[in-house]
Amino acid sequence: MSEVRITIRFQCQPEHSEHWQAVCELLGQGKLGWQLQDAIDPISVPAADALDEVWDKLSEGVETFEPGGQVDGNTVTLVLLTGGLLVEEIKNIWIPWLESCPVTELDYSLSCE
């Protein structure tokens, strides 16, 4: 099964732009644990705490996708690369979690690698 790229785009609050930049850097470094949660704290403490349970829900763990992202003004673009079998799981777990953060106009698209 080929890899699938999930591209997620949303608008963040202006005061959170630099924090989402820090989040994107940690995602790119594969630091998906406490360091990521600490970086999300200034954006939303409940969302940061909720990541404890979000990762638990992934059947194959956090190594099942390669994350990355970038920030342009208030527009945040996250990209997750994962195997085709796990796309639905990532979508159903990661997207609702993002929606619990103070973001707007969230949209996503899928493409095959």
Add this chain to the structure above:
Amino acid sequence: MIFETFPNKTNREEQWRLIKEPRTWTRKELRVWEHYFNTGEFSGGKAVQAGWLLFFNPVKQLDVWQAVINDHFDGANVEGSELTNREILNSIDWCHFHPEDHAWIFTLLHGEVYDESRGFPITFPGKEVEVNLESLLVPVFGSLWPYFCGLTETCFVEHMFEYLESITKCVPQDAFSCEDSFHPYSPVGKSVKYAQQCANRSLKSATEEERKKILFAQKVNALFEQYRPKD
């Protein structure tokens, strides 16, 4: 024992910072392991990481470790390759102990001298940890050559020279010249090479640290000379 009691020279606060930094634990997992590191109480139910259960514990005693393993080790879910003597000894490495503490822990597990009949002193439910010569070569000799060629700043084997002497006697002859990086004997071959190079450095303009390293390299080189095949 090389030291009668656990030397306890590790700065535990700094140790935890170094352990935690590269880990991708969630905060929930971090709280569990940090609490265990500080108190010896494990609230995570079951864990597959034998090394963490042993070496994070603030108490360094075999009976305490055995009790923790009995209560909290998840033998049903650990992968086969994760519970070997070599992996357990590797996990001491990334606990960032002071080298004297590291040496003490090694000899607590494997004795002050190499003994091929000695098994692993902790039993794991449903799993056996086999101890053989090859499983000891990487942890022991793998600590020497990086120190001699400047990749690491300390070497715990410096504090258990009697063990090094005893295991060197048992090393197969062709290990001393092994240059194949993928071969289990390669840490021996590399240690021979870099001990010799380091031993030949001048003491004249050496700093205190370099002097200490050169003198140790000379001691190790002399030991290897007793047992390596002559050209």
